[in-house]
Amino acid sequence: MALQAAALLPSTFSISKEGKAGASLKDSSLFGKSLSDQVKCDFSSPSLKIKKVLRIQAVATTTPGVTSATTDRKKTLRKGTVVVTGASSGLGLATAKALAETGKWHIIMACRDFLKAERAAKSAGMAKENYTIMHLDLASLDSVRQFVDSFRRSGRPLDVLVCNAAVYLPTAKEPTFTAEGFELSVGTNHLGHFLLSRLLLEDLNKSDYPSKRLIIVGSITGNTNTLAGNVPPKANLGDLRGLAGGLNGLNSSAMIDGADFDGAKAYKDSKVCNMLTMQEFHRRYHEDTGITFASLYPGCIATTGLFREHIPLFRVLFPVFQKYITKGFVSEEESGKRLAQVVSDPSLTKSGVYWSWNKDSASFENQLSQEASDVEKARKVWEISEKLVGLA
16 A cells, blocks of 8 residues: 555665437436437438427437336436445545545445544545444454444445555564454455455445446555565565464464564565455456456555554654655545545456556556466465355
8 A cells, every 4th residue: 555665765664447310319328337228210211200200309308217228327326335444544534535525425434443433534524424434343253244244234235345444563573463363464454354355245246336346455565576565574475374374373373474473574465465365356256247356556655544553753754755755655635536546437447457556647557466466376365265264
């Protein structure tokens, strides 16, 4: 996420979309989907009177409800429903705000702290009718299952799921663990989102929205084909022995590759898992469901609360470094607009893509590193993760 050039600081700061002439009713569209079928009539017959033409036009424009096109209209005019994890601050909040301001989305703010999320939504000026706050703690698989049950009881459809929340503990010397005993960064960022996505896939598949999507936020720091991704500690999942062992730090290492614990690397490894998972979702489900699966790096959000656990000096210097040295700084507001694009822009519907933005804020398909695009490793991560979260 916001770690693009954090890695460019000194090592003490290292962190881890014919026929004959005729009269026609032009197609109109909403979110890229046709709302009405083209109505044509043949003017070549001399017996066709003008009043007949007018009658055809009148029927086409005054009898909604009798064509399949109007059925589509009814479906697409409703607000979309999007779940955004970690929506109480940073990128998640900025995305929720950007989507709410369009008036076309109802945002489910899935957060650990209900009161913090409520205060954040009000501070951002979000109209109450545009959002609902629901409790979700990704560090607890029971909480994930409870969230899914609560969401289903709400009766709302699910059109887009955004897996955004993340834990980043760059200065931690010893691992901390989730409720189930997984190392916290991977347990939250990857395993919590993996279970959430798998459980809600059924709900996404039922959506009648024009473009249903599952988006998992990635990071440049998990890509070793970038400068930032090459500053130690580099992401490396190794042979997955630690993941296979449960990441519990007892009979297994707390690190995916089985090595000694490193807080910054644990975050980077979790983002590699996120990007591998997105691609595996695409390979397994896109063709059959039509769901768009995507990941993205919205740019370096140097002022995000993601860095709250870093040393104070870093938090002071990093935004300055980004603005004036690397010039890679992206505000929370701009990053939120970028993620909102991936949620709703009709031009960003290609599945299996890792999106990035250039200096002119134009989106493009970026290349993932060799490890983050390893098909066999993605399959293994998927299968091990299934077992760890109780799906296999």
